[in-house]
Amino acid sequence: MAIFKCDSCGYERSVPDSLVGKKAKCPGCGHGVSIGGDAPPEPVEEPAGEPAMMAEPEVEPAGDGVPLGAYDLDSGDLGVGLEVPDDVICGACGHVQEPGHGEKCSRCGAPLESVESIPEIDESEIDVSDLAEQDAPHVWDAEFVPEDDGDTSIEGERDPDRWRLLRGGLTFNLYGGVVSGLLALFFIYALSLLASSQGGMHEFLPYILGTALSGVIVGSILYTFLSRIPFGLAGPETVLTVVLFLFIGSMYRYMGETFAVELILPTILAGIATSAFLTGLILLVLGRFRLGEYVRYVPLQIIGGVIGGVGVFVLLGAFDWMGDLRLDWSNVYTLGLSLFTNFRPAGSLHVIGPSVIFGLVLFLALWRTRNSLFLLVMILVAAGAGNGAGVWGTGEAVRSLAAPVPFPDGRLMVHLVEVLNSPLLFSNIQWAVIKANGLYIGGLAMLAVFTVMYRVTRLELVRGRESDLNREYSALGLTNMVVGLCGGMPVSLSYGRSAGNYASGGRGPLSGIVAGLVCGAGLFYADALLPMIPRFVPEGLLVYAGLDLLRNWVFRTRSGFTSRSEIWMLRLTFLATIVLGLLEGLGFSVVLALMITVARASRAGTVRNVLSGSHHTSNVDRASSQSRTLKEYGDHIHILRIQGFVFLGSMERLLKDIRARLEDTNRLSVEYLVLDFRLASGFASASSIGFVKLRKLAEDYDLDVVITSAPLELEEHLQEIGYVGEEDGLFKVFFNLDYALEWCENRVLEEEGMLALKRQSLPDLLAPIFPEPKYIPALMKVLRREVVAPGEPVFHQGDRSDSMFFVESGRLDVELELEDGRMMRLKKVGPGAVFGEMGIYTLAPRSATIRAAEKCVVYRMTLEKLDAIEARAPRLVTAINRFLINLLSERLADSNARVRDLML
Numbered sequence: 001m002a003i004f005k006c007d008s009c010g011y012e013r014s015v016p017d018s019l020v021g022k023k024a025k026c027p028g029c030g031h032g033v034s035i036g037g038d039a040p041p042e043p044v045e046e047p048a049g050e051p052a053m054m055a056e057p058e059v060e061p062a063g064d065g066v067p068l069g070a071y072d073l074d075s076g077d078l079g080v081g082l083e084v085p086d087d088v089i090c091g092a093c094g095h096v097q098e099p100g101h102g103e104k105c106s107r108c109g110a111p112l113e114s115v116e117s118i119p120e121i122d123e124s125e126i127d128v129s130d131l132a133e134q135d136a137p138h139v140w141d142a143e144f145v146p147e148d149d150g151d152t153s154i155e156g157e158r159d160p161d162r163w164r165l166l167r168g169g170l171t172f173n174l175y176g177g178v179v180s181g182l183l184a185l186f187f188i189y190a191l192s193l194l195a196s197s198q199g200g201m202h203e204f205l206p207y208i209l210g211t212a213l214s215g216v217i218v219g220s221i222l223y224t225f226l227s228r229i230p231f232g233l234a235g236p237e238t239v240l241t242v243v244l245f246l247f248i249g250s251m252y253r254y255m256g257e258t259f260a261v262e263l264i265l266p267t268i269l270a271g272i273a274t275s276a277f278l279t280g281l282i283l284l285v286l287g288r289f290r291l292g293e294y295v296r297y298v299p300l301q302i303i304g305g306v307i308g309g310v311g312v313f314v315l316l317g318a319f320d321w322m323g324d325l326r327l328d329w330s331n332v333y334t335l336g337l338s339l340f341t342n343f344r345p346a347g348s349l350h351v352i353g354p355s356v357i358f359g360l361v362l363f364l365a366l367w368r369t370r371n372s373l374f375l376l377v378m379i380l381v382a383a384g385a386g387n388g389a390g391v392w393g394t395g396e397a398v399r400s401l402a403a404p405v406p407f408p409d410g411r412l413m414v415h416l417v418e419v420l421n422s423p424l425l426f427s428n429i430q431w432a433v434i435k436a437n438g439l440y441i442g443g444l445a446m447l448a449v450f451t452v453m454y455r456v457t458r459l460e461l462v463r464g465r466e467s468d469l470n471r472e473y474s475a476l477g478l479t480n481m482v483v484g485l486c487g488g489m490p491v492s493l494s495y496g497r498s499a500g501n502y503a504s505g506g507r508g509p510l511s512g513i514v515a516g517l518v519c520g521a522g523l524f525y526a527d528a529l530l531p532m533i534p535r536f537v538p539e540g541l542l543v544y545a546g547l548d549l550l551r552n553w554v555f556r557t558r559s560g561f562t563s564r565s566e567i568w569m570l571r572l573t574f575l576a577t578i579v580l581g582l583l584e585g586l587g588f589s590v591v592l593a594l595m596i597t598v599a600r601a602s603r604a605g606t607v608r609n610v611l612s613g614s615h616h617t618s619n620v621d622r623a624s625s626q627s628r629t630l631k632e633y634g635d636h637i638h639i640l641r642i643q644g645f646v647f648l649g650s651m652e653r654l655l656k657d658i659r660a661r662l663e664d665t666n667r668l669s670v671e672y673l674v675l676d677f678r679l680a681s682g683f684a685s686a687s688s689i690g691f692v693k694l695r696k697l698a699e700d701y702d703l704d705v706v707i708t709s710a711p712l713e714l715e716e717h718l719q720e721i722g723y724v725g726e727e728d729g730l731f732k733v734f735f736n737l738d739y740a741l742e743w744c745e746n747r748v749l750e751e752e753g754m755l756a757l758k759r760q761s762l763p764d765l766l767a768p769i770f771p772e773p774k775y776i777p778a779l780m781k782v783l784r785r786e787v788v789a790p791g792e793p794v795f796h797q798g799d800r801s802d803s804m805f806f807v808e809s810g811r812l813d814v815e816l817e818l819e820d821g822r823m824m825r826l827k828k829v830g831p832g833a834v835f836g837e838m839g840i841y842t843l844a845p846r847s848a849t850i851r852a853a854e855k856c857v858v859y860r861m862t863l864e865k866l867d868a869i870e871a872r873a874p875r876l877v878t879a880i881n882r883f884l885i886n887l888l889s890e891r892l893a894d895s896n897a898r899v900r901d902l903m904l
Helices: 154-158 170-195 202-226 238-255 261-288 292-297 300-323 332-342 345-365 372-392 396-402 412-420 431-436 438-463 469-485 495-503 509-524 526-532 536-555 564-580 582-601 624-636 648-662 687-701 712-720 737-751 762-766 773-781 837-842 863-872 874-903
Strands: 002-005 012-015 023-025 032-034 058-060 607-612 637-646 672-683 704-708 731-734 784-788 793-795 803-809 812-817 823-829 849-852 856-862
Touching (some): 170 372, 170 495, 170 536, 202 261, 238 261, 238 438, 238 536, 261 431, 261 469, 292 648, 300 332, 300 345, 300 536, 300 582, 345 536, 431 438, 438 582, 438 687, 495 509, 564 582, 607 648, 648 687, 672 687, 687 704, 704 737, 712 731, 731 737, 737 823, 762 773, 773 874, 837 874
Parallel strands (some): 672 704
Antiparallel strands (some): 002 012, 023 032, 607 637, 784 856, 803 856, 812 823
16 A cells, blocks of 8 residues: 655545556645655554545546546545445456455456446435424415515405405495496385285385385495495395285285274284394394305205296286286185186286386396396386387377376375374284294295305305305394394395496495485485386386296206206206295205205215325326425325215315415415315206306416316316316316326426436436445446337236336336226336336236336346345345335335325
8 A cells, every 4th residue: 555645734645556656636735746655554643633534635647547536535534544445346247346456356357347436416406494494484485575565464364355445446336336226226116016916905015115115225234334245235135025925915814804904004014024033033043153054055956946936926926916917815726716717818918018028128138148237227218218108109008108106195205104103003013913924934034045145156256256154144134133123124135236236346335335325315205206117117127037037046057067856856846836835835845955965965075185296196106306396396286085975065165175275375385276076976056156166266376177087977067168178278187186196296397397307327317316326337237228119018917027127218007907808007107216126026926017108218137137146246235125125115105194194
């Protein structure tokens, strides 16, 4: 051994004799030093203050010989002397020979080749996330904001619908409020005609109209303050008015022959107020105990059949009023008999013709649109044309178009004031009569519950934001209780006026207040305004309302998920309502709905598992750098496995869970939402609304929604409504979860620049993960390179296990051959992966077929070659075994994590 000594700084160390005469740079001070002389007999102590580990000298060759840089000189203790460098493996026979014993193998005599230096690990592969401070914000945290983005108050983020009077601007709110208020006046006028249309009750029209106006005034203003739907409008609406019409008609028939008018009128007014108060109480209880969400689980087809029957009653009531048919509403049999007896086509059609024509015109004109201004313009034009016909018309039939609805003495306000000032108003109320007809109040409250749920859900689609249904139930409940105390008619959320208000620009509470004030002015000036409205206008609105109910609830409730059984439920409840009566049909539908809901809900919950792409990956063996990238960024993939029957209610709960994950700032943002429907047993018809809301959510958060194992009905429905597309569609449909995850992972890797990796050789792929990288060159010499064409199998299921394979390039599919001959893909392997290792250890037949999906380059390690290496180079075999053990341990850990997630 020679000695390397620097005269400038005193650095010394022993080096091989082959380096004598060469020049090297001192690692201590950088001066060039010539190597020469003999090593001292005893180890030389290094000067104090020198580092324990230093870099090897940079050798400048001087003639033949092995450069100093070919040896690992940093592995020894420099204070004692240089330790023996790494072993050299003979490439011919695998003999491990200690360095310094010649340049030829001592066993076979073959020349020894120098081992290539170990490639350094790139800086990008270093993960220092565990060294970051726990409280330090990450770049994806909400707190990491470089600039002020405006309103970032906690209150604004917690409640984006907080009450703001001028939301949307003053002008648009005033405009929307005026339009909605005028429309409310016309519809309240029409509904009052319906409520008083039964024979003998025409004289009560002024009082019923007063209760309706009181309801819309108080309801619009109070609901505006209580609701979290800023543009929502409340007031009397068609479905509840029909139940109220039957309720007060039943009371009138009960009292008509035995009670004086002084007792009948206060009882009817008290019945109207009581129905409003009790309906409000039921809604308030539902909201306060947070039971409203369970209403979404009731099949809408069942309730839709009842409301379709209500539409039939609206048309019959309108015909009864217009033609003065004096129908007997005691029961369905008497109603049909009186209709058949009293209806005379020649005379009746002449009377009701203008109203029916106007109603049909409205129905056809508004078939595809809900434009409030357009509807108001049509009503005003019709009213103006009717008055014009009364002035310039030549015939009696033409001039009759201007005839208003006849009022007793033509004075509305006078009658209201007289009744309210009567000292015997409360003492004349017959509470026993109200109690005897209390089932109508229960039916009214039940229909209010279902219709409010449906309208809130539809308004969520209009505004593109979720609403708290329980909050809206509480708001409407308290509103109805106050309306009842004020003697008003029950009110409900109006979808048509609310959506029209939103479209008109009335986005804030001011529009609801303005609408209530407009109705208040209409009440005050009713005596002057009502004679200016031709009677065919409110009568035509009744015809339009009845037809609209039939269309929306009997024909438009069908969606892509509507099954044959649901269609039959719709038809049964519709027929039961018009044949047996409203209360009987409602009772039948409620019983049927409960039976079906319990049966469907018993099939388990909605979400079976909530998974993350960081742990739950596809069955694709990727390069180590790609696997690390997916572990770090896989949380961009959010996976939900859906099970059981999917209701509108379960979709609402699912959307809330998704939104909560999207708003979680402690995790990476969700870019790919994967919904696996393999365990789903079916879809309720109304769940289509949930998918509309899911699309809106995906647009707001820029998500790709990935649907896997989709039932045929779901896939067809999504294609029909245009949600599925190869490029621009927000919804992507895949055969199963494995293919979907592979697609998502490829997108994540592409965004991180890791999908199209630079073509690497097998040694480069193994270097980061092989336990002893210095043995990789020797390992490569015992492997046989093979090229596999696309579609060609590497081996078949059941073949003898005699080798293992290392993948350098390309992709291969691991396929399982089923008993019926079909092939099922188990996983996919790519560059850097190893397969066939289990069979070479257990000697069991191949458990699956490996087939190339594209042109592949693999390296084969045979069993015979492995046995030879074990005998000749045990250190290399130990490195291979450690590599395989690490690989299997990592697979086991990933499998345990997946099982744990699936069991949660």
